[in-house]
Amino acid sequence: MKRIFSFIIIFLFIFPLTVFAEDRNIKLYLYYGDGCPHCEEEMKFLKTIEKKYSNLEIIKKEVWYNDANSSELQKVNEAFSINRIGVPTNVIGETIIRGYGNGTGSKIERAIKYYSNSENEYIDAVDGIINDNYKYEEKENSFEKKEEESDENVSIDVPIAGNVNLKNVSLTTAAVVIGLIDGFNPCAMWVLLFLISVLIGMKNKKRMWALGIAFLVTSALVYMCIMLAWISIAVKITTVIWIRNIIAVVALIGGVINLRSFFTHQDSGCEVVDDKKRKTIFKKIKKFTSEKSFIIALVGVIGLAISVNMVELACSAGLPLVFTELLAINNVNTFMKIMYTVLYIIFFLIDDLIVFIIAMFTMKITGISTKYNKYSHLLGGVVMLIIGILLILKPEWLMFNFK
């Protein structure tokens, strides 16, 4: 009986140790600035995880007003070969996580779980840096390596295409679908049809191709410049929750406008564009295309494409804005941002290209049924409402990070 009792006592002492053996005590160093909004956001987040991980000690160090902490952060940055000092900066073990935006919270938690596991190496880098006995070295098994691997693991093997990353697929799909929906917006199409009708009358095939292509390429470039400018702004401000919410509200309003158009315009057909605007554009097209000098005609058509697309962009009711926000919150690199924008614009222009190429080969204007415009309003409305709601309630679902 005594033996059984002793066994139970030993079991009760050892069992918790074996179960929670993984949970080693770890420290999270947060370098923050007093009054920095991202830092405040992170502090709120840290409060929630402090309760969740009893083995976690959070050490907060203010750097804007505290010189000692500021020079400590400087040393930390130097140790990790980082040039620019920024707040918030988190250090867990040998992992440095800078800034606080979408996905940072989940990354911090993954780092906590990684270092809490006693099977993984844990070195308190900040402690070492303070005591001048730490040197950062790249290791084969590290949190960063694990993160890179899990990035690779979100890819699947597709016949012919090979290894495909799901995050890229999601953004590619978004570029194709949103670009296509945006393209069926009839706002810029009527100008192209005007132009084609005048070009066909010219009977000069080379000139027709050149002026038509100039119009389409300029339209694409104008759209691209505006979208890239939006992206560069969106990347900087996307971590500010209220700005993201404003974009979400734009998406919701755009969604409602699109759905309203679908339900109220039961008659398919073309909406008559404002008389004055239409006549001015028609006059300009006639003037430029009838110019004897090809260069003047070309410059005129390019100018027209710029002005029309700048004005008609508002007609898209926020679809390009929503797409640029998707790119911003997914934190893709600059090259990929350009590639996704190019893809969006190709699909945005696909209907115009089809109409133009058919017209050039057959010398007849072909119309794409306005019924597609109607359904583009329905699809556009649904897509914008979904993205708007997700931006407010579940932005992480739009991050396609699959982790």
Place this chain on the structure above:
Amino acid sequence: MKVVKINAIWCSGCLIMNKVWNNILKKYDIETIELDIDMDEEEVEKYNPGKILPVFIVFNDDKELLRITGEIKEEEMIKKLKGVCELHEKDI
């Protein structure tokens, strides 16, 4: 019966309906007056075409019987026309 058809060069829906109307004209004898909203401005104004193109305005003895706007299918168009007047098939 007379049909006033109001189009625009820049209107995709008008281009689609041109085909539909030409098919109908192959089968039925209908006097058609084609007007372009930009080229025949003064004439178009008389008919107050509204905001959606194309517009088909059906007259009998100068009395407006029916107005059809936007894109519709050939059968639907014929049904609507037959609903207000008699259509005379062409001798083939």
